[in-house]
Structures are given as structure tokens and as C-alpha cells.
Amino acid sequence: MRMKSMVLPMMCLIAMLLTVMSRPAQAQDLAAGEASFQICKTCHGQKGEGQLALNAPSLAGQFDWYLERQLKNFKEGIRGADGKDIYGSQMRPMSLTLADDAAVKNVVAYIKTLPSAKVKTTLGGDAAKGKALYVVCATCHGQNGEGMLPLNSPRLNNQHDWYLLRQIKNFKEGIRGKHPKDIFGAQMVPMAMTLADEEAMKHVIAYINSLDK
Known part of the structure; x- marks a missing residue:
């Protein structure tokens, strides 16, 4: 009897887990991401192509998971906090304009829609x-x-x-x-x-x- 009494709760728990796992991932808000990107494009360019004059790297074409991690690193002071990281320190206050993880995901989702541009060689090298x-x-x-x-x-x-x-x-x-x-x-x-x-x-x-x- 005790075993039977445990079966129903276990089945309910499994059903709940399967329901949660089968739900589609929450879609990012591209409109909100584009709005947030208005700050980013000041340095990184209209299409996230980067700008040498402002020492801002290309964002377009980069993996979303990498961009998310770097934004979080800037927000949390893991990156850009070293006094010698002049350009990294400029990114930290920019990252703080993104209120939470949802805002980070939204702007990264928008960046993901931008076309990757071919970069130019400036340094030489063999x-x-x-x-x-x-x-x-x-x-x-x-x-x-x-x-x-x-x-x-x-x-x-x-x-x-x-x-x-x-x-x-x-x-x-x-x-x-x-x-x-x-x-x-x-x-x-x-x-x-x-x-x-x-x-x-x-x-x-x-x-x-x-x-x-």
C-alpha cells in the first residue's frame, strides 16, 4: 500500500517536469534589444561592425553566449575593473545600462540579427x-x-x-x-x-x- 501511495505523487512530479521541459524557451524581445542597442552603436557602429577611432570591437557575427558572458563580466566587475584596462573600463558603465539578464539577452538577440562584415587588415604581419x-x-x-x-x-x-x-x-x-x-x-x-x-x-x-x- 505504501508503495502504491507513492506512485501517484511521483507520476505527478514527472508530468510536471516534462511539462516545464517541453515549454519553448522564452523569446527575446528584439524591439527592446534594438532600443538598448542605440547606446551600443555610438561606439560599436550602426551594424555592430566596430570602430577603430573609438577602440570598439566588432560585435556582429560573434556568438550570443560569448557576448552575454562578456556583458555580465563587465557588469559584475570581472572584466574592465583593472586600472590599466582603459578601454575595458569604458565598457563597464555601458553594461550597467542593461538592468537585468533579460535586458542583456534582448540586446544580444538584436546583435545576432546584424550581418557580419569583413574586417580590414591594419597591422601587417606575416x-x-x-x-x-x-x-x-x-x-x-x-x-x-x-x-x-x-x-x-x-x-x-x-x-x-x-x-x-x-x-x-x-x-x-x-x-x-x-x-x-x-x-x-x-x-x-x-x-x-x-x-x-x-x-x-x-x-x-x-x-x-x-x-x-
């Missing part, structure tokens, strides 16, 4: 030499710089070379990736150390830029 150096990067970021969700690695092949150079330097100099809560950023620090100097950085970035086709 792509042939960079190809050999990129072998280490490919382990996480993919053979074509396409990024990998299972390894929490962002897409690289649609990003401006000047931004990539600055971030590699930031990782190498401990400006980024040192916060105890920046788990994935911390993984990049030893990878940046494999590049001996700025010349090596420019070579590998030149190769990454060659993958943007």
Missing part, C-alpha cells in the same frame, strides 16, 4: 609565419577561427586585428583573465604567453584575418 603559431590557438578556437561552444572559445575570424592585438597583450600582461571569477579568461593567459613578442602576435593575427572569407 600570415605564413602566423599559421605555425596558430596551431596552439586552433585547439580551442577551431581550425578556421570559428570558435567552439564546448570549449567556451569565441569566434576570432571576424574580429579587427587591432582589437585582437590589444586583448592578447592584456592577457599576457595580466590586465585581463586574472580576476578569480574569470574562469575562461584565465585559460587564455598561458596561451598568450606562447607568443614571444608583439611581432609574433601580429603574425598570428594576420593568419586569423586570412581566415575571414
Whole structure:
């Protein structure tokens, strides 16, 4: 009898769980996201293409999960809090204009609708030499710089070379990736150390830029 009395509640619980799991994910509000993006586009451009003059990277074409994580990192002071991270510190107050997780998801959903633009080479560098150096990067970021969700690695092949150079330097100099809560950023620090100097950085970035086709 006791076993039978437990069956019905268990069946009800399973039914409730299946109902919750079968519900479609809540759709993001693109209109709200576009409204929030009005602040973002001041620096990142009308279509999220990025602007060198304002040191703002390209957003269009990047993974939504990566953009969400970086916005949350800025909001929580995990990124952009280091006194030497001049441009990162400019992003922190911008991220705080997004009131909550829903607002973050909305603006990222809108960014996801923007077309990815081909980036221009500005640094020089030898792509042939960079190809050999990129072998280490490919382990996480993919053979074509396409990024990998299972390894929490962002897409690289649609990003401006000047931004990539600055971030590699930031990782190498401990400006980024040192916060105890920046788990994935911390993984990049030893990878940046494999590049001996700025010349090596420019070579590998030149190769990454060659993958943007």
C-alpha cells in the first residue's frame, strides 16, 4: 500500500517536469534589444561592425553566449575593473545600462540579427609565419577561427586585428583573465604567453584575418 501511495505523487512530479521541459524557451524581445542597442552603436557602429577611432570591437557575427558572458563580466566587475584596462573600463558603465539578464539577452538577440562584415587588415604581419603559431590557438578556437561552444572559445575570424592585438597583450600582461571569477579568461593567459613578442602576435593575427572569407 505504501508503495502504491507513492506512485501517484511521483507520476505527478514527472508530468510536471516534462511539462516545464517541453515549454519553448522564452523569446527575446528584439524591439527592446534594438532600443538598448542605440547606446551600443555610438561606439560599436550602426551594424555592430566596430570602430577603430573609438577602440570598439566588432560585435556582429560573434556568438550570443560569448557576448552575454562578456556583458555580465563587465557588469559584475570581472572584466574592465583593472586600472590599466582603459578601454575595458569604458565598457563597464555601458553594461550597467542593461538592468537585468533579460535586458542583456534582448540586446544580444538584436546583435545576432546584424550581418557580419569583413574586417580590414591594419597591422601587417606575416600570415605564413602566423599559421605555425596558430596551431596552439586552433585547439580551442577551431581550425578556421570559428570558435567552439564546448570549449567556451569565441569566434576570432571576424574580429579587427587591432582589437585582437590589444586583448592578447592584456592577457599576457595580466590586465585581463586574472580576476578569480574569470574562469575562461584565465585559460587564455598561458596561451598568450606562447607568443614571444608583439611581432609574433601580429603574425598570428594576420593568419586569423586570412581566415575571414
